[in-house]
Amino acid sequence: MTDTVLEVRNLRKEFRGVVALDDISFELRRHEVVGLIGENGAGKSTLLKVLSGIYKPDGGEILREGKKVTFRTAAESAAAGIGMVHQEQSLVTSISVAENIFLGVEGAGVSAGVYRWGTLRTLAQEQLDKIGSPISPKTKVEHLSFAERQMVELAKALSVEERADSEPVIVLDEPTSVLEGDELEVLFDQIDRLRKFASIVFVSHRLDEVLRVSDRVYVFKDGQCVAVRDRSEVDVDELHRLMVGRESTAEFYHEAKQTAVVDQPVLMQVTGLGKTKAFEDVNFTLRAGEVVGITGVLGSGREELSRVLFGAEGFDQGSITLGGKSIGLRSPVEAVRAGIGYIPAERRIEGIAQGLSVQENIFLADPSTVSAGPFLKPRAAAAAADEWIRKLKIKTPNRGTNISNLSGGNQQKAVLAKWLTSPRLKVLILDHPTRGLDVGAKEDVYGFIRELCARGIGVILLADTLEETIALSHTILVMRDGRVQQTFDAHPGNKPRPVDLVEGMV
Amino acid sequence: MSQSGPQVADAPATGTPSRTSGPTPPDPTTPGTLARVRGLIGGGGPAVALVVLIAFFSIATPNFFSVSNASSLLSQLSILLVISIGLTFVILLGSLDLSVEGVMASSSLVFVLLASNDRNDLSLGFIALIAGVLTGSLFGLLNGVLHVYLRVPSFMVTLGTGAIGVGLATVLFGGRAPRLMDDGLRGLGFGNFGIFPKLALIAILVLVVALLVQKFTRVGRYGYAIGGDEPVVRLSGVNVERYKVLSFVLAGTGSGIAGVMAAMQLGVGDVSIGAGFQFTAITAVVLGGTALVGGIGGVGKTLVGAAIITVLANGLILLGVNPYVQISVQGLVIVVAVVATGWSLRKRVRAIK
Amino acid sequence: MAILTPTRPRQAAASGVTVKDRIIAVFPLLVLIVLVLLVLTQQPNFLSLASVRGLLESMAPILLLAIGQTFVILTGGIDLSFAVVSSLSTVLLALWLPDMGVGALILVPILACLTGVLTGTVVAFAQIPSFIVSLGAMGLWTGVALTLSSASTIRISANYDVIGWVTDMRIAGLPVSALLAILLAILISVAIRVLNRGRALHTMGLAENALLMSGNPTRAYRILAFALCGLFSGLAGVVLASSQYSGGPSLGDTLMLPAIAAVVIGGNAITGGVGGPLKTLVGALIIVVLRVGLNAIGIDPAYEQIIYGAVIIGAVVLTIDRSRLGIVK
Structure with a gap:
């Protein structure tokens, strides 16, 4: 028996010429918890998808217990004892908890083609008992809350324990994002229990949690692994610095071209804007030639806000005025008519019309x-x-x-x-405009944003990274849990540091 | 894809010190018989509607609540129920089978022409019956294979195979309806057993088998899962294609049995033997509470839906209402039911073709 | 669930047109030519004026129905109620022509158009798949047609002249009904080319989300497609009533399969975005030549349904763009 249960060597993955994983090497030792951090697009999820058999790597190899393996399907990865708790939930809501836990691998739960419901539920109960969950295996998943589903998801991942010959590897992809208080403690207790017989990969954007549970932390950036640190030799601030990485290169962001916005006319005024279960009481003004950057983690409400400002979703409180006139924004049609444009994050579906010419x-x-x-x-x-x-x-x-x-x-x-x-264009909303682009294309986009400002167009920016936000914006709104926590002035010469923003975000 | 073997039970105990593998506590909410039945037929709306309808027609028309009408109701219900049960398995996937009428036509003719009849000298007895049913299963297999492996939407495939079924029946029909001369075979579905129409007994048998398939087999259980969230099921390593095809085979078999039943009832094989059933069957399934988006519903619910349609048709005729209006009402029912189940999912940015 | 269904990129040559696209574009025309040549070997006088006239006469209602369906199929949907709407139209014409005269000729296509508006509105606003909504509509209008006609054929007792010209009139010996239908197909093709939003319905089928997020009224476009389908079904009803001297509650129903077959075999992809009325014209010609040709080589008309079924499935299998289908249901 080697002491490395899972190893990845020189892994490479490209999507249409964009490198998502660039020569990644990664090692998981027996009974160890490894943290994996990185900004959006750093390559974390791509690595997980390769490990779970969803993506096929373009180069490099994966070793399980020292033996080279290839996973063609998610089932093969599970059969090798890798259990995955997906960030986007992977439960079928129309069937019961027990069926979900053993979907496709019912084992003794189905014999001679006939479901043995008693056995299946007992087996499921064993998995649920492991995490001390009071959820009944008979419950249909659609009746469970998000947090409860997360626990079922964990129970499902744990069931690889009995199936594989070797000790299990459990991958937790952002498991804490929907958990709160006690549920979070249950999860951490579970990780402590699991580490006695399993090895764990823990992916999260909450750096303090990563540090709390991990023995070692891998830091990903731009598809590369930029650092590996033992828990004892690192703190949250250093992790963040490693994650953001690049020294602020004013040239890269075309900072010299940023013009100050003083006494420009107000283009858009947002007052007390709210949308149930998404965000509330959002206020800001956007002047001609100004970039208002909005930051926040997933679930902060900034994505919904940007879509509401384009009429793609409705709002139920507050008002939006454009050029002094109140606009209802009942649909993107009205938004475009009023002079608002939108560059969506889902470029391939909402941005370009595939099949049409340039x-x-x-x-x-x-x-x-x-x-x-x-x-x-x-x-x-x-x-x-x-x-x-x-x-x-x-x-x-x-x-x-x-x-x-x-x-x-x-x-x-x-x-x-x-x-x-x-x-007609007066205001352009940019939702992750550089997502999935290579460095050169990113730089071009930054240049165009500067030119938009020079033309007097107001820009609302949801950037991929804090650096982008800081470098490109004149004003920065920091959102958390659906509210604007802080507003920063970010004019040239007065830029906040990333750390300042992070305080408001988490 | 591998259906990983039964290793769960005797898996190596990989050092799990804190595992408390004590006996499962008894489920505190053991449902009573009533609750079970409610779970099966979906309780609530449709069942209440059925009771209200029966009560209404019993009061409004003198003949509705009588033994003879009950018997005629049951035999009207039987064929519709068998078709609708088959269809339920396909609709649970979120798919649709529009080949019902063509399949019924073909299977009725295959059955009659292989049994003792006034067209040819064949008299294969039970083999004819089985061949008639299998004709339906084969159409189901064809539907499933074309839909699943060539990735063509099911309504389009079944529109085509339905036409092929009608065409095949037209060729077999040859201008005049062949009569079924085997009284033994005909007697299986014609007439009454006590006060029970024999067709109803066949339908009950089909219903019981279908309930068991739905509850205790992979094709039954995975149907719910695939209809609910196909990508996740695929990700779990389930051979989704196989179970989808099997669901279509079940639907085709249902239509095949229905075609044979109709031939027994009428004593002939006919191209138009299934006329009108396609639409009514979809309405019955949807009305019972099986959603066309898939994943929700079941065979038990379809029983209630088919019963509602049958009672409504019978009662309205007794009341003297134009029967054609019912076709319109069924059309509206389908749309309203689907709109009602889908209303909460609407979004401004959502493309549904 | 983005992680579970990665959208696959469309694999295509650098020019944007794949070899497969090219073959699909030319294939229907080749099929048509080969069919015509085959029939000619059996029936040397197949291209005589009388024969072509008969061919075009039987094609006119199919072509009108198929053009209407093309609009909906371009958006990636389908309207299963279209043939029934044409039947209903014949019933309404037969009922109203005697009293209303020309008024009926104007009113009936408008009402047919409104049935499409209704279907389209439910599809667009309730966001329900069109095949289900139009299946329901099919039942609704079948019932209405049966009720209004008491399930029987109604002879047009007076004012037949108002629609009679559609069948009787000839231009250069050819039936005006088919010539008008062909003219409509050409005019629509021209409109698609010269209007700045001419390819709106195509774009609906290719990239509805991108179209909406560019500020286009996608709901209105969808309703428009169904409305046009209804209108053309009404026009088909006029041609049918004219050629049959009557209206009947299922007069147009048998044209459903040949019309859908014409659309798909012409090369319109049922996934939407690819095609146009000229492709449909080729498809309709194939269907009618096929019908005549089967007769010519002595195949029992009983096989016609089998051939429609096979043609629909075969053409859809060939033209469907699987890269744009996520989960096929």
């Missing part, structure tokens, strides 16, 4: 500049499309190319062009 995508929001009444002016449209392709340096064979065939960065530029071409 040119058609550019004029998807507002073809008025290349139309005569309801008719398209083909030559004007072609010329204008070529002009945008040149101006934004969109790499495409030609304007008629199916946009699906472009790289992520070039797709994002086309989405940007879609809004820039509209003469």
Whole structure:
């Protein structure tokens, strides 16, 4: 028996040319809890998905108990004793707890093709007893709260213990995000119990929790593992510094181009805005040429806020005015008519229209500049499309190319062009505009944001990283649990530090 | 994909010091018989509606609440119930089977033409009956394979295979309806057993088997899971394709049995023997409480839905209401039921084709 | 559940048009030509004026229904009630023509259009799959047609002339009904090309979310598609009533399968976004030539249904864009 239960060597994974995992090596020792931290897009989830057989790696190898293994399916990974508690829950709500725990691996619960309900429920009860959960195995999952489901999820992951020949590896992907108080304590107790016979990978963005339970911490950044630290030699501040990493390179963010916003007219005024179960009492103003950055962890309400500001979701309190006029924002149609644009995080679904050409995508929001009444002016449209392709340096064979065939960065530029071409545009909401882009494309996007400001367009920015937020914004709102906790002035020369923002976020 | 063997029971005890493997405490909420029945047929709305309808027609029309009408109600219910039960397995997946009428036509003709009949000299007895039912199963298999492995939406596949079923029946039909001459075979489904129509006995048998399949087999249980959340089930290593195909086979078998039952009842095989059943059966399933989105419902609920439709049809005719209006009402019922179950899921940004 | 259903990128050549796309684009036309040649070997006078006239006459209602369905299929949906709406239209025409004359000819297609608006509105606002809503609508309008007609055929007792010209009139010896239907197909194709939002329905089928998040009224587009489908079903009803001198509660029902078959075999993908009325025209021609051709080579018409069924499944299997289907239900 080796003392390394799971090892990953030189793992590599690309998505359409974007490197998600770059030569990752990682080691999990027997009865050890390893923490895994990194910002969004650092590669944590990609690694977990490779380990659980959802993604196939493009290079490198995985060793389980010293033996090389390949997981073609999630079932194979489970059979090798790797139990996963997914961040996005993986329970079927329409069936019972017992069926969920043993879905596809009923074992003695089904013999000769016939369900033995008594046995199945007893086996499920054993799993639930491990975590001391009072949930009945007969309950349908749809009747459980989110926290209860998380516990069932944990029980399901623990069931690999009996199935595999070797000691189990339990992977917990952001398990604490929906747990509170006592439930959290139960989870930590479980981790302490598990570590006597299992090895654990613990992924979380709550750095204090990671430090509390982990023996060692791996820090991921931009698809690479940038540091490994023992618990004894590191603190929260250092972890955060490692995670954010890059020394603030003013040049990278085009900071020199940032203009101060003084006495510019107010474009958008948000007053007492609230949406049930998402956020409440949000107030801010957006001036011409200003970037308002909004930060917060998952569940802080900032995603919902950005979608409400584009009319993609409704709000039930407060008001939004644009150019002095109150707007109802009952749909994206009204938002666009009022002069609001939106670059969504889900670029491939909500941003680009897959199957349409680059040119058609550019004029998807507002073809008025290349139309005569309801008719398209083909030559004007072609010329204008070529002009945008040149101006934004969109790499495409030609304007008629199916946009699906472009790289992520070039797709994002086309989405940007879609809004820039509209003469009505006053406010642009950017929801994770650089997600999944390579460094060069990111830098281009930063440049375009500066130019938008110079044109007097107001920008609302939900950035991927704190650095991005700080470098690009004039004003920063820090959200937590649906409320704006703090507001920072972030004009050039007066930038807050990431640590200042983190205090308000967690 | 591997259905990992039964290792759970005798797994190596990997040092679990704190595990308290004591006996499971008895479930404090052991349901009584009434609660069980309620769980099976879904209690609440549909069952109450059925009782109210029966009460209403008993008062409103003199003939409704009588032995002879009850007997005729049961025999009307039987064929519809068998089709609807089969359909339930497919609708639980979130899929649909539109081939009912074509399959019934084919299976009724295969049955009659292989049994003693006035068209040819064949007289295969029970083999004819089995062949008729298997015709339905084969159509189900075809539906399932085309839908699952070629990834074509089920309503489209079954629209096509339904036409093929009608076409096959038309070819077999050859211009005149063949009569079933085997009195023994016909007697299985024709006439009464005591006061019970024999068709109803067949339907009850099918119902019991279907309830057992739903509760105790993988195809039954996984149907709920696949309809509820297919990607998760797939991720768990379940051979989703196999169980989806099997569900379609169950539906086809139901239509096949129904075609044979109708042939027994009428004494002929006919292209239009299933006419009108497609629609009524979907309505029965939906009305019972099985959601077209999948994952919710069951065979027991379908019993209530089919009973409501049958009582309504029978009662309205006794009241003298134009029977065609009922088709319209069924159409509205389908839409209203689906809208009601889906209303809370609506979002501004949601693409449903 | 983004992690569980990774959206697969569309694998395509750099030009954006795959070899498969090209084959699918040309295939229906090839099928049509081969079919015509095959029939010619059996029936040398197949392309004579009389024969072509008969062919086009039987094609007119199928083509109208199929063009209507094309709008809905472009958005990625389907309207199963369209043939029933055409039946209902014939009943209404037969009932109203004697008293209302030209009024009936105007009113009936408008009402047919409104049935589409109703279906589309339920689909768009309740966010329910269109095949279910239109299945319900199919039942609703079947019942209405049966009730209004007392389940029997109604002869048009007066004012037949108002719609008679649709069947009787000839231009260059060819039936005006089919020529008008073909003209409509061409006009719509032109509109799709020259209007700045001409490809809105295509985009609905390809990327509805992106279209909405660019500020387009996607609900209105969806309702429009169903409304057009209803309107064309009403027009098909006019042609049917004219050629049969009557209205009947199931007069158009048998055209449901051939019309859907025409749409899909013409190369319109039922996943939406790919196709247009000209493809549908080719599809409708294939279907009617096939029908005539089967007769010519002596195949029993009883096999017709089997062939429609097989054609629908086969064409859908070939044209469906599986990369855009998440879970197939």
